[in-house]
C-alpha cells in the first residue's frame with residue numbers, strides 16, 4: 001500500500017474508533033477492532049504476536065518491555081490485523097521478534113514487505129500526521145532541536161527514536177506532496 005494511503009488509513013481507523021487524540025489510546029483502538037490484549041511473558045526475543053480467527057483476534061505483547069515499546073508493539077500488531085490478516089475461518093498467527101522501526105530508506109534491507117508496511121502503519125497510528133503537525137504548530141516547536149523531539153515523544157507516549165524517525169518520514173512525505 002502506498003505511503004499516502006497508509007497515512008489516510010491510520011487517520012480513518014483512529015477517527016472511526018473515536019481515538020483520534022493525543023496520546024493515541026492504542027489499547028482502545030485494539031478493543032474497538034475486536035482485538036483482545038494480553039501482556040504476557042514472551043521472553044527476550046519476542047515483542048508481540050497476533051492471532052486472528054474470522055473477525056476477531058488477540059494481541060499478546062511482552063509484559064517485560066517498557067510501556068512505550070509495548071504501545072509500539074500493539075500498534076504494529078493492529079497494523080498486521082488491518083493489512084495482512086485474511087478474514088478466513090482458519091486461524092492465522094503473526095509473531096514478531098524484535099520490532100525495530102526503520103526509516104524508509106533503510107527498510108528495504110533485510111525485512112519483508114509485510115513488516116515494512118506494518119511498521120509504517122503502526123507508526124502512523126501512534127503518531128498520526130495530522131496530530132503531530134497540530135502539536136508542532138501549537139507548541140511552535142523547532143524540529144531541528146532535540147528537545148522538541150523529546151517533548152513530542154512524551155506527548156505521544158512513544159520513544160524518542162520512534163518520534164525522530166517519524167518526523168523524518170513526515171518531512172519526506174511533505175516534499176513529495
Ligand SMILES: [Zn+2]
Nearest residue numbers: 076096115118
Ligand atoms: Zn510484524
